[in-house]
Amino acid sequence: MDPNADRQPPSSGSSLPESASNALMSIHPRYNSFHQHNGMPHLPENSYSQNSNSGPGSANNNNNNTVQPATTSVINLSNSSDVVIGPMTQYQGSVTIYQYMDATVEASRIASGRNNQNRKLPSPEQSTVLRQERYFLYGALILLTIIAFSTALYFIIQQTQKSNLSSQPEILFGNSYASGTIPNLGNGHLVIDRQNWGAQPEVHGRYPLSPPIPYVLITHIGVQSAPCLDMYRCSIKMRTIQDAAVAEIGLPDISNNFYLGGDGFVYVGRGWDIANAYANRTLAICFMGDYIRYEPNEKQYSALQHLLAHGVAEDYLAKDYKLVAHNQTKNTKSPGPYIYDRISKMPRWVPCGLEGYSKCGEEIGLxxxxxxxxxxKKKAT
Structure with missing residues (x-):
């Protein structure tokens, strides 16, 4: 007797819902890849499956032992235990269960790019390299910004200095200064005239000084006088020197034609037009301080060179003027060893008055x- 004679074929075969089929179709590259690499295992004999193509006339009924579920029936039970209503499937042999996630959810994740399997997060080594590259880029940007700012600032300062230089008035020198101006010899060496340092207006020298002047005499103040380093203190020193010359020594005015302050400024004594207290036809320039004890600074030597160059350019000094120290013309320690050693190396210095040489100015009647x-001083009788 056919064991399948009492079994009725299923009314219809089972199939996937249309929505699930569409979703699977949208992600079929991954679905097909899964089957290619893993493959569905061959179902063993006596296993249960539902085939939509199986039926009473199907060839599959003759080629396998697939068990089809029974059709729905009405059963009356009473006083029974261990009752199972509905189909109960029993598997013989090894069983492999495949789980498929909701195709709609998977499709939406792929579409939005939130699929974790498609994400490629950088490794820790890659993160370190990226961080170092970012820091290098930030550093380069900061460096370029600093360079650009410094360059712009440099050009702005240069343009400002050029504008200031072009707007400076003509340099004035002598006794006919324009009101409210301070002449400048260059390199920051201002010329402070008698009115600016506070000279006594009613005093002046006895003899006029006619250009071109053939001799330049270098002296110092001495008497343990400390150098002055700013215009305020140098102006006080100039007034003190003038007061001492007039009131104590009996001179008609301050001794020298010009004075060189430790601030690098040139202070006008008797100027270019009045002879100094030493000899006519000479220009006396005094370093303000005692340079037996102290050493002059470079500002004073620079001021001396600028003053001499200005005198030659304006024809106050002879083109071939001679430079001498005070101790070459008189028995004195002026201008001190520091200054004497320096000016004796200047190109216009002459060794007159020294042993073996003629007296300074002898050739012009000084x-x-x-x-x-x-x-x-009167000789004692």
């Missing part, structure tokens, strides 16, 4: 001792 304005 006195043997240059102290024309100083009171002469």
């Amino acid at each position: 006195p043997l001792v240059w102290d024309q304005d100083f009171p002469k």
